[in-house]
Amino acid sequence: MFKQRVVFVHGAGSFGAAAWPKQHGMALDYDALFLRRHGFDAVAEPLETDFAADAAIVLRALADDGRGESGGHVVAHSQGAIAAMMAAVERPDLVQSLALVEPACLSLTAELPATAAYRALMQPLFDVRHHLSDDDFRREFIRRAFAAHSPGAGTAEVPGPEEQREARRLRLQAPPWEAPLQIVPGVPTLVLTGGWEPLYEEIAGYLRETGALHRIAAGGHRPQDSAEGDRVIRAFIADVGRSQHAHAS
The missing domain is CATH 3.40.50.1820 (Alpha/Beta hydrolase fold, catalytic domain)
Incomplete structure (x- = not known):
């Protein structure tokens, strides 16, 4: 079939x-x-x-x-x-x-208000992502993206090799507005x-x-x-x- x-x-x-x-x-x-x-x-x-x-x-x-x-x-x-x-x-x-x-x-x-506000919040982080460690970028990304909905988000340490790899991958993701x-x-x-x-x-x-x-x-x-x-x-x-x-x- x-x-x-x-x-x-x-x-x-x-x-x-x-x-x-x-x-x-x-x-x-x-x-x-x-x-x-x-x-x-x-x-x-x-x-x-x-x-x-x-x-x-x-x-x-x-x-x-x-x-x-x-x-x-x-x-x-x-x-x-x-x-x-x-x-x-x-x-x-x-x-x-x-x-x-x-x-x-x-x-x-890009010209609509929620998108413009999100980009204004995240652009400075993406501008320096290649100068940050994977863990630092991950924590700051999560804090900015999710803190309003989940207080304390991004504060936990990245514990193991797989999580470290995931943090590296997140830092390497290009901003979606590009x-x-x-x-x-x-x-x-x-x-x-x-x-x-x-x-x-x-x-x-x-x-x-x-x-x-x-x-x-x-x-x-x-x-x-x-x-x-x-x-x-x-x-x-x-x-x-x-x-x-x-x-x-």
Whole structure:
């Protein structure tokens, strides 16, 4: 039985299947691929962000499933949404739908108030990131990004080798407002947010005005980990798949 492909693109933390614990079961009904973006590896040293390389990884995953078929649905979280949108702009014929979870697509909303305030807060940190230690950058990033919602965030020490590697990777991530993004024409799009942070609600509102469907599920920056968020993602992909199948028939 033919299974539609679904490609999962992680954000800045966990990668591969570990970034999508609630979506593992979708492999029963779909040809599910859990990607690793450029510079994310369990052994190799982390690398600087390369937006074009990330988009190319998504496109390769969609290009051929080994059975002569191509294309699929893309589910992306946070900075992974940048790669997903870039891939869809370059090859909309390969992207059957986009499900963007808390998308860090700040270059689209650069002139809007919440995005401008976030950039004003974070730009000074990114300006000096190559002069900071990995741990110092991590602590200050978390403090600035999450302290308003979680007092004391970022104060804990980074304990082990894997956490150290994750801190290095975080420091090497380019600021998302530098991404070369454009609106994706004609691709069914879901935006899922956690309803906790005005920045992501502002981005969702912008995308909604361009035709995207916006849904909110509790769960902070990872609403895909909640039962409701998982249900929304699965229902959206299933609905788009049925609609496209009916149209093709």
